[in-house]
Structures are given as structure tokens and as C-alpha cells.
Amino acid sequence: MVMGSLRQETEVAIIGAGPGGYVAALRAADLGKEVLLIEERERLGGVCLIEGCIPSKTLINAVELAEAARAAKRMGLTFSDVKIDKDALLKWSDSVVEALTGGIGTLLERRGVEVIHGRARFIDNHSLALEESEVSGVDFQHCIIATGSRINELPAAYEMPVWSSAEALRIPQIPESLLVVGGGYIGLEMGLVYAGLGSKVTVVEFFPHLLMGADHDLVDIMFKSVSKRFEALLLESKVVGVEKTANGFAVGIEHAGETRTEEYGQVLVAIGRRPNTDDLGLENTKIFPNEHGVIPVNEEMRTTEPNIYAIGDVAPGPMLAHKASREAKVAAEIIAEHKSAFDNRAIPAVVFTDPEIAWSGLTEREAETRGIQINVGRFPLSALGRARTLGRTSGLVKIISEPDSNLVLGVGMVGPQASELIAEGTLAIEMGATLEDLMVTIHPHPTLSEAIMEAAEVAAGEPTHIPPPRKKS
Amino acid sequence: MYEFKLPDLGEGIHEGEILKWYVAEGDDIQEDEPLVDVETDKAAVTIPSPKSGKVAQLGGQVGDIVTVGQVIAVIAESGEALPKIAMPAAAPRKPAAEKPAEKPAAAPPPVEKPAAPAVPVAALAGRPIPAAPATRRLARELGVDIGAVTPTGPAGRVTPEDVQRFATGAPAEPAAAAAETAEPEKRAEAQYAAHAASAIPFLDIEPLPDFSQWGPVETEALRSIRRKVARKMVTSMVLIPHVAHMDEADVTDLEAFRKKEKARRQGQPGGRLTLLPFIVKAVTAGLKETKAFNASLDPFREEIVYKRYYHIGIAVDTGRGLIVPVLRDTDRKSIVQISADIEDLAVRAREGKLDVEELRGGTFTITNVGPLGGTALIPTINYPEVAILGMGRAQEKPVVRNGEIVIRKMLPLTLSFDHRIADGADAARFVTEMVRQLSDPNLLLLEA
Numbered sequence: 001m002v003m004g005s006l007r008q009e010t011e012v013a014i015i016g017a018g019p020g021g022y023v024a025a026l027r028a029a030d031l032g033k034e035v036l037l038i039e040e041r042e043r044l045g046g047v048c049l050i051e052g053c054i055p056s057k058t059l060i061n062a063v064e065l066a067e068a069a070r071a072a073k074r075m076g077l078t079f080s081d082v083k084i085d086k087d088a089l090l091k092w093s094d095s096v097v098e099a100l101t102g103g104i105g106t107l108l109e110r111r112g113v114e115v116i117h118g119r120a121r122f123i124d125n126h127s128l129a130l131e132e133s134e135v136s137g138v139d140f141q142h143c144i145i146a147t148g149s150r151i152n153e154l155p156a157a158y159e160m161p162v163w164s165s166a167e168a169l170r171i172p173q174i175p176e177s178l179l180v181v182g183g184g185y186i187g188l189e190m191g192l193v194y195a196g197l198g199s200k201v202t203v204v205e206f207f208p209h210l211l212m213g214a215d216h217d218l219v220d221i222m223f224k225s226v227s228k229r230f231e232a233l234l235l236e237s238k239v240v241g242v243e244k245t246a247n248g249f250a251v252g253i254e255h256a257g258e259t260r261t262e263e264y265g266q267v268l269v270a271i272g273r274r275p276n277t278d279d280l281g282l283e284n285t286k287i288f289p290n291e292h293g294v295i296p297v298n299e300e301m302r303t304t305e306p307n308i309y310a311i312g313d314v315a316p317g318p319m320l321a322h323k324a325s326r327e328a329k330v331a332a333e334i335i336a337e338h339k340s341a342f343d344n345r346a347i348p349a350v351v352f353t354d355p356e357i358a359w360s361g362l363t364e365r366e367a368e369t370r371g372i373q374i375n376v377g378r379f380p381l382s383a384l385g386r387a388r389t390l391g392r393t394s395g396l397v398k399i400i401s402e403p404d405s406n407l408v409l410g411v412g413m414v415g416p417q418a419s420e421l422i423a424e425g426t427l428a429i430e431m432g433a434t435l436e437d438l439m440v441t442i443h444p445h446p447t448l449s450e451a452i453m454e455a456a457e458v459a460a461g462e463p464t465h466i467p468p469p470r471k472k473s
Numbered sequence: 474m475y476e477f478k479l480p481d482l483g484e485g486i487h488e489g490e491i492l493k494w495y496v497a498e499g500d501d502i503q504e505d506e507p508l509v510d511v512e513t514d515k516a517a518v519t520i521p522s523p524k525s526g527k528v529a530q531l532g533g534q535v536g537d538i539v540t541v542g543q544v545i546a547v548i549a550e551s552g553e554a555l556p557k558i559a560m561p562a563a564a565p566r567k568p569a570a571e572k573p574a575e576k577p578a579a580a581p582p583p584v585e586k587p588a589a590p591a592v593p594v595a596a597l598a599g600r601p602i603p604a605a606p607a608t609r610r611l612a613r614e615l616g617v618d619i620g621a622v623t624p625t626g627p628a629g630r631v632t633p634e635d636v637q638r639f640a641t642g643a644p645a646e647p648a649a650a651a652a653e654t655a656e657p658e659k660r661a662e663a664q665y666a667a668h669a670a671s672a673i674p675f676l677d678i679e680p681l682p683d684f685s686q687w688g689p690v691e692t693e694a695l696r697s698i699r700r701k702v703a704r705k706m707v708t709s710m711v712l713i714p715h716v717a718h719m720d721e722a723d724v725t726d727l728e729a730f731r732k733k734e735k736a737r738r739q740g741q742p743g744g745r746l747t748l749l750p751f752i753v754k755a756v757t758a759g760l761k762e763t764k765a766f767n768a769s770l771d772p773f774r775e776e777i778v779y780k781r782y783y784h785i786g787i788a789v790d791t792g793r794g795l796i797v798p799v800l801r802d803t804d805r806k807s808i809v810q811i812s813a814d815i816e817d818l819a820v821r822a823r824e825g826k827l828d829v830e831e832l833r834g835g836t837f838t839i840t841n842v843g844p845l846g847g848t849a850l851i852p853t854i855n856y857p858e859v860a861i862l863g864m865g866r867a868q869e870k871p872v873v874r875n876g877e878i879v880i881r882k883m884l885p886l887t888l889s890f891d892h893r894i895a896d897g898a899d900a901a902r903f904v905t906e907m908v909r910q911l912s913d914p915n916l917l918l919l920e921a
Contacts, residue, residue, distance in 0.1 A: 296474065343609055402600070405628035407630075430606050432604055432605060432626070432631075
């Protein structure tokens with residue numbers, strides 16, 4: 001163990017250089033603060049950049065491209081057998097990650113943010129001890145905890161050489177058959193990557209639906225398309241036992257009280273993440289994470305220690321990079337004594353399946369459980385010119401509004417480029433837009449974005465491109 | 474863990490002073506049990522607990538000012554641990570202080586910054602208040618609770634202009650701003666500067682001299698009701714071109730009738746029959762005739778709002794300040810009923826037990842300083858009403874009747890009215906008609 005003997009002092013110490021921590025560092029530095037950023041890994045960018053969002057989207061894009069090439073046959077295009085070179089693909093993915101981590105380093109350097117590598121633990125509410133570092137400790141006035149989260153392990157596969165998403169992203173091999181445990185967004189995305197690479201993929205989900213939190217109408221359309229690419233999708237099923245065999249793993253899967261054992265070449269566990277708060281020395285502060293490891297904060301991202309803030313995956317709310325970045329700015333602004341608050345009304349959720357799913361603000365499920373009266377306008381992509389030209393007509397956009405005022409409360413979509421289109425919906429919710437605002441804004445033709453305008457028209461009862469019900473004669 | 478924010482207490486109320494806590498930190502509380510008494514600009518209100526659980530933290534001490542939307546208590550549901558969340562500090566109310574004749578040489582004590590500044594919180598739990606992020610930021614910077622702003626946009630959207638308007642029209646010292654520049658000297662200077670920039674020609678507001686240079690002084694913080702009255706009177710005098718119309722009513726016969734009835738009704742509801750309910754009845758009759766005095770003028774929409782109901786406010790001196798409880802639907806009540814209502818409101822007003830709702834919705838106000846003395850007065854209109862009737866002291870006077878000097882009991886009356894909405898002739902007719910009715914109890918019976 002390397003231990004430095006040097007102690008450092010700083011105005012703001014930030015633990016973790018992911019999309020929360022490094023953004024907080026940049027913002028705090030811009031606001032005139034002296035910032036010290038502590039990162040355990042060698043590279044900057046955190047899980048998102050190194051073993052999450054960025055490499056996974058790079059791989060997804062590649063396999064989707066291959067899929068599109070195969071599907072182009074009906075448009076009169078034939079490619080002589082699309083092949084994927086796994087090593088070259090991995091190299092490409094690494095180069096993308098490398099470019100971005102390097103970019104963060106440059107941004108931090110130009111702002112004069114000092115980066116220290118090491119593992120930080122609180123000694124009290126004004127100092128940290130560092131391990132594996134050239135610095136022994138840091139004394140701070142303000143601290144931002146941005147330590148992110150780690151992958152949950154499957155108890156049934158404890159200490160077995162099964163994959164996590166991080167390992168799967170390294171493409172150690174392309175197994176003939178792959179069992180993905182967990183039908184959340186990580187499981188589905190990685191499942192599609194491996195299906196695209198040539199594995200026979202089976203997804204097993206404990207709950208009766210894929211993608212907890214998403215509306216069923218969106219999931220159903222994605223489900224239809226995805227199930228063609230997967231060997232099997234097992235809902236309401238539970239992995240009860242995993243055993244290593246000569247060729248892979250024998251996995252016992254329980255469904256409706258019956259247990260079946262199947263053999264798979266590899267098993268990928270994607271059953272959620274847990275905040276990194278248990279080994280931070282929080283017991284030396286007045287910060288008490290809840291039973292899920294989440295640190296309670298107020299709208300200013302302040303913890304129960306007034307000079308310590310928590311953002312991103314360690315703070316309440318969805319574990320999403322873009323939420324962390326926004327919280328990062330709030331925390332930095334509060335430290336710089338600006339008036340700021342995390343008062344966002346909508347945190348968009350995006351799933352890069354094929355077709356993509358995205359939603360923002362209120363969902364129909366949430367409206368139902370909370371007893372909120374809503375009005376829903378759905379517009380199918382099959383009625384949209386651009387979707388036809390792309391040959392991608394399975395999908396829909398829906399707008400959820402308040403019945404009397406027509407205030408836009410939520411937007412949900414499934415279809416190509418949903419991940420891009422959701423930004424307009426999120427802006428509408430944040431701005432307090434009404435259906436009319438979306439309807440009278442000119443959307444370029446022919447584009448997928450027109451579906452948002454059309455869905456608003458449906459919600460308002462004035463659809464242009466949906467025929468009125470036939471009059472009975 | 475439930476953060477209970479000071480709820481909206483009614484129109485135009487942004488803050489209140491903590492009068493009394495019913496619980497201490499660590500106590501158990503049941504849903505709907507009283508939590509805290511808060512005195513607002515209008516009245517004292519008891520706020521019940523919205524949840525059952527353990528009181529983890531209280532958001533201020535007795536005497537502190539809390540703003541609408543500010544966390545006033547943290548309630549842990551049973552079984553929850555009790556970590557302390559950094560809460561916005563309430564603005565401490567400056568106690569009355571004696572100032573020595575000599576200015577103290579020592580610098581004022583340093584102002585301790587609150588652990589966490591007040592964060593105005595929109596009603597995130599329910600339907601969020603529609604407002605663009607930039608508008609929300611503006612509100613935060615101005616210390617405005619966006620939930621208290623009257624929206625003008627579609628779907629109840631709050632615009633930046635709404636926030637600006639609220640910030641300038643609203644209390645000049647919301648808790649957050651006060652906490653920031655808690656030094657009274659600095660705060661006053663900033664306000665002088667702001668007011669000097671207002672666009673009224675020749676308006677010359679200068680900082681007050683240090684009066685203690687001429688002798689000992691005593692200062693007292695402008696408290697809730699006093700401050701509200703101050704604001705309301707300035708608003709009324711600046712906005713409304715006041716005209717006063719005066720007359721005297723011969724109440725000799727009415728007084729004889731009243732005293733007889735009073736003796737007869739001793740101890741019954743409404744039995745403490747004073748002149749006031751008769752005046753209320755006569756005023757109500759007059760308002761039916763001259764609807765301009767039962768109206769409000771909206772200068773922004775350029776509209777006159779005529780009210781088809783008659784809710785008469787009665788100015789009451791409570792000892793804690795002047796408040797105006799409102800008698801409802803006086804056109805549908807008998808004089809005895811009105812008398813009973815007045816007794817009830819006056820007693821509860823003095824005990825500070827009126828509901829905020831009972832102070833709202835008035836269409837016309839009567840102020841009766843007569844019993845305390847005075848031959849005539851010019852009352853200030855209770856904005857946004859447009860007229861007010863002032864009663865002087867009814868006393869016996871020599872008057873000329875049919876060429877003879879006789880002694881009659883005369884009641885001086887002054888109607889102050891808004892000249893934007895009515896003219897002198899309207900006021901003359903209104904008052905003359907009242908004088909005529911009050912001169913003969915039979916006319917009140919027949920016509921009012």
C-alpha cells in the first residue's frame with residue numbers, strides 16, 4: 001500500500017470523477033473555488049464513461065448498424081454477409097472512451113482543478129484520509145460525495161466467474177448461449193449487443209414486466225421487436241441456482257413454482273446497482289445513509305452535514321449520469337453561495353433497445369398509482385412519413401397532459417431515435433408548456449420530431465393525420 | 474421523513490411569526506393535532522400536523538418569522554431514525570431595544586450566517602407549479618415563493634413578470650432577504666435606494682436622522698399587524714384619490730328607540746344593541762342604491778368589479794392592532810342579527826381567535842371611533858375597497874328646527890370614497906339618504 005505523508009488543504013474536495021464529480025469540479029472552479037478532485041481509478045469519467053453508458057452505446061451502435069445492413073435487403077440493398085471483428089470493435093470502443101477521458105482531463109487542467117488519485121474516507125466533517133495515494137489526507141471546507149454506485153451481485157452466483165455488465169463490455173468471448181439475469185435497461189441493452197454479436201440470448205426477469213418504471217404500451221412494442229432477436233424472454237422467473245460446468249453454467253430457473261435447469265455458455269448478471277457509501281467513513285460524520293445506502297439530501301444537495309453534499313448515484317433518485325451532472329451544478333453553485341436548487345420536474349429515462357424507449361416526467365403508471373387525472377394523446381409512427389421512409393414504423397409517441405389546463409406533464413415514446421426526441425418533451429415539461437405550445441411550434445418535415453406535435457394534437461383532440469371516426473350512415 | 478412546509482395561509486399572506494409550539498423535538502404527534510400557532514399579517518392561526526409521527530425537528534423558535542413554503546417541521550414516521558436535515562433558518566424577529574442617547578462606539582455584533590439559507594420550495598409534492606427553469610431561478614434569487622405568485626400564463630404558468638411584480642409588490646423584506654442582510658442599517662439603506670428610484674416626481678425619501686443625538690429613544694420592530702396596516706394605508710393613499718363627504722345625522726329618535734329596545738333585550742343575543750348595527754343596515758341600503766361604493770377598480774385590466782354581495786367590514790381595535798372582521802350578507806340579516814354578529818366578531822377579534830377567512834371578502838368598511846371621542850374624522854379607504862364610512866361621537870347639540878333652537882342628538886358621518894369610481898354627487902346622495910333614514914327608525918324599518 002502506498003501512503004503519502006503530505007496533507008493538503010482545499011476549499012472544495014470532490015470524491016469521485018464521474019459525470020457528477022467532474023462536472024461539479026468544473027462548475028465550482030468556474031465559480032472561483034479552489035477544487036481538489038479525488039478519483040480512485042486511474043482514468044477519469046467514472047462508470048458511465050469507462051464501463052457504462054459510453055462503451056455500451058458504442059457497441060450498441062455497431063451491432064445496430066450490422067442489423068440495419070441485414071434489414072436493408074427489402075430496400076434493395078444487399079451486403080455480402082456482414083461480419084463483426086470482435087477485437088477491432090473493442091479497440092474502436094476503447095478509442096472512444098480514451099478520447100473522452102482525455103477530454104475531461106484537459107477540461108479540468110485548464111480550470112486549474114487538481115486531480116489526486118486515491119481512495120478517500122472521512123475522518124470528520126472537515127477532513128479526509130487518503131489511501132493508495134501520494135497524499136495522506138485532505139482538509140476541506142466543503143465536500144461533495146460523488147462516489148457513484150457498483151453492480152449488485154447475484155447471491156446464487158456468488159464468487160462464480162459470471163459476468164457483470166462491466167466485464168461483458170470487454171467482450172472476453174462471444175458465448176454460443178448467454179443468459180442475462182435482469183430485464184432492466186442494462187440487461188436488455190447488453191442482451192441485444194450479444195445477440196447482435198451472434199450469441200443465443202435468454203433474458204430472465206423476476207417481475208411480470210420488463211423495464212420497471214416504464215409504461216406498458218411502450219414496453220410492449222419494444223418487446224415484440226426484441227423477442228425476435230432473443231432466444232427466450234422469461235418473465236416472472238427467478239434464478240435459484242448456478243453451477244459451473246465444463247462448457248459454461250447450469251442454471252436453475254424457477255417459474256410458477258417449477259424449477260428447470262438449463263445450460264448456458266455464459267451468464268450476465270444485471271440486477272441493479274448499489275450506492276458506494278458503505279466504505280466512506282461516513283460513521284465519522286453525521287451522515288446516515290438509508291438501508292439502500294442512499295444519502296438523504298435536501299434540494300440544495302446538502303446532507304445532514306451542512307458543508308457536505310451528495311450527488312448522483314449516492315443521492316436519492318434514479319441512477320443516471322445526466323441527473324448526477326445537474327445535481328453537480330446545483331451543489332457547486334450552493335458552495336459558491338449562489339441561489340440554486342435541484343427543482344427539476346423531469347429526469348428523462350432512455351433505453352437503447354431497438355426500438356429505443358424514452359420517457360420523461362409523469363408516466364401513466366405513476367398517474368394511476370398517485371390518482372392523478374390525466375389526458376393521453378398517442379400518435380403511432382405508422383402514420384408518420386419519416387418513419388415510413390426509414391422503414392421503421394413500429395413505435396409511438398404519447399403526451400400526457402393535465403385535463404383542463406392542457407399542461408404537459410409527461411412524454412413517453414418508443415421508436416427510432418426516441419433517445420434524441422425525448423429532449424423536446426423534457427423541455428416542454430420544464431418550461432410548463434401546454435399542448436398548444438407543442439402544436440403551434442413548427443416541426444421540420446419529414447422528421448420523427450413531428451410525432452411529438454402530432455401526439456399533442458391527438459391529446460388536444462385535434463389530430464391532423466389521424467382520420468376521424470367514420471360517420472355511421 | 475416528512476418535511477412539513479408552511480402551507481399557503483390564504484391570499485396575500487407570505488409569512489408569519491411563530492407564536493407557540495404545541496410540541497417539542499422528540500415528541501410524538503398525531504395527524505391533525507395542533508402543531509404551531511403562527512401570527513400572520515391578518516390573524517393568529519393554529520396549524521395542525523399533516524402526519525402522525527415523531528417530531529424530528531422544528532423549523533424555528535417563538536418569535537421567528539417563517540415564510541410560506543419554508544420547512545417548519547420535520548416529522549419522522551414511526552420507526553424511522555431521526556437524522557437532522559439542515560433546515561433553513563427562520564429570520565429571527567428583532568426584539569424591541571432601547572437605544573442609549575449616545576451612539577455605541579462598538580461595531581454591531583457579527584451576523585451569523587444561517588447554516589442553510591432558506592430555500593423556497595414550490596409545491597413539488599403535488600402538482601408542480603408550471604414555470605420555466607429560468608423563472609424559478611429568478612424567484613429563488615428574489616426570495617420569492619413561486620407557489621405564492623399569482624400566475625398570468627396559460628395553464629397557471631408563472632412568468633418572469635409575475636415573479637417581478639410579486640417581488641416589488643410584496644413585502645419588502647421576505648425572510649430570505651432579511652437573513653442575508655440582517656444588519657438593519659444596511660437593509661434600510663438598500664430600501665431607501667430602491668424607493669428613491671421609484672418614478673414619482675418630487676418624492677424625496679431620505680434616511681431618517683439619528684434621533685438619539687437629541688435625546689434617548691426607544692425602537693420597536695414593526696410587528697405583523699402594525700406592518701400590515703402601514704402597508705395597506707400607504708397603498709391606499711398612493712393609489713386612491715380620496716374625497717371625503719361629511720354630514721350629521723339626527724339620531725335623537727333612533728337613540729330613544731335603541732335604548733328602549735336595548736333595555737328590553739338585555740342578555741339576549743344581539744342585546745348589546747349599539748348604534749353600529751343600525752348604521753350597517755343603513756349603509757347596506759345605500760350600497761344597493763349606489764353600487765359604485767360596493768365595487769373595486771382594477772387599474773391593470775381597466776375594469777370596475779361590482780360586487781353583488783354585501784359584506785361589511787368593521788374596524789376593531791384589538792389591543793394588538795387594528796383588524797377588520799367582516800359581517801357577511803348584511804342585506805339578508807336583521808338589525809338584531811347584525812348586532813349579535815358584531816358582538817361575536819369583536820370578542821373573538823380581541824382574543825385573537827378569528828379565522829383568516831373572517832377577515833377577507835369585505836366590500837365596504839365602517840370605522841367607529843366615536844365612542845372614544847372626536848367631532849369629525851377623515852378615514853382612509855380599506856384598499857381594494859372604494860369607500861369607507863367614519864362615525865364620530867353622537868352627542869347632543871343645539872340645532873335649528875323650524876326657526877327654533879332645539880337640542881338634538883347629532884351623529885357626525887364622513888364618507889371617504891375613491892374619486893376614480895364615483896363623484897361628489899354620488900357621495901352626497903348616498904350620505905343624504907343615510908342621514909334621512911337614520912333620522913327616523915321607521916324609515917329604516919320600511920326602506921333598509
